[in-house]
Amino acid sequence: MTIVLGFSAPRPLRGLGAAGLALILAGCSGRQSALDPAGHEARVVGDLFWWMLIASVVIWALVMAFSFYASHRRGEPWSSRAAARVILICGAILPTLLLAILLVFGLRLMPMLRAPGEELRIAVEGQQFWWRVTYELPDGTRVSSANEVRLPRGRRTEFVLTAQDVIHSFWVPPLAGKMDLIPGMTNRLVLEPERTGRFRGACAEFCGASHALMALDIEVMEPDAFEAWLQSRRTPPAPPRTEDGAALFLANGCGACHTVAGTEAAGRVGPDLTLLSERPSIAAGILPNNTDNLVSFIRNTRDIKPGARMPSFAMLSPEQAASIAHWLLTPRSGTAGTRRADATP
């Protein structure tokens, strides 16, 4: 630690420094870090970042050493011809060569990262403040979801990105760089995950009051498991109909905006809730998926998510909201257990 601080700090300060460094290093790994790559593009860009960082540190150290030498040397000054030569080499020729190397490296990278995807395509539409996700299978079948994307490891999956209202930006830092979602335009991004795991994506373009509350969950699965999951979702599972929650959901007009396959609810304004019980979070990646959080979100929507188009359903009693939440979060027949956050440590 004394090396990092540059002086011998008093003991409490050392502890503070160590804690600070641990905190900084903790930010380098994790499910939303570009420095902990889990995808092809992120790895290539991450390598480029480290090379540039190391080279910059070396150049900075050399410049500092030069300035130290210049300010501390004694004796005859250099001849202006020798000084001009140093300026020409270190100030013009070397930077030009380094920039040329970086430019060629970057330009060679670009076509490689834009190579087309394989069979599966996923359409993602950005809206204030959530993501509509549609898996487009090669045979034309569509599987609807929202705020969660599952991907097969080792395949190049193409994302077709659009926006409904304002500009958003789709960014999953461990997998790739960001790509804007622009109303009236279709952008493309290809993700090639290299290891399985759960990651977090975020909207990276300011899009309104709840911009910071617009995240999404990414789960990279083994190709076989992914294929099995997708096949099982080709026909949406039937919801349990035995509960009061279904009746309350429909009676309160939720179905005007939300779709729950197998019921009369077929709205397209808000997220498709058919597979809600499988998602690790609710409200676009901001709350762990459990009944308590869902009750609270239904009754206080606009307090939790300012500017959301869904009104707060404060007129529902906690019991009624709990009934709806319980119905929505009951695992659908055919789903292999829930993937809710409260089911995992």
Added chain:
Amino acid sequence: MVLRLRERADLWSLLMPPTIWALHFLFCYLVAAVTCARLGGVTLTKPNPGASFASLESFQPWVIGGTAVALALIAISAWQAWRHSGFGLEDPPHDAATPEDRQRFLGYATLLLSALSFVSVIFIALPAFLILDCR
């Protein structure tokens, strides 16, 4: 008029290298845009609707030609500036209030601008040889 070799340095001769750099930049982007628009190649069917895979190879000779012309003009400008600056026989800073020093100052500044423009023109031409389609 501006391209004519000049006996004496002035603002026109100083502006020549960056002007050539700007025109070369415009030329490369225009030719690339026209090539991609004419070749089309935008696929409307699956698996990649909207993506254009038209090859940019036919565009490379244009870039080579345009870049050669631009580099030659910049080299001429640099040679002229070298002459105006007194063939490097006098050391800078050329800041005396005399016509001779004014000439040397303009010549030396033009020489440095020529070097910058020369490198920039090469950097602008590079993508044509590393990015090979219209995507």
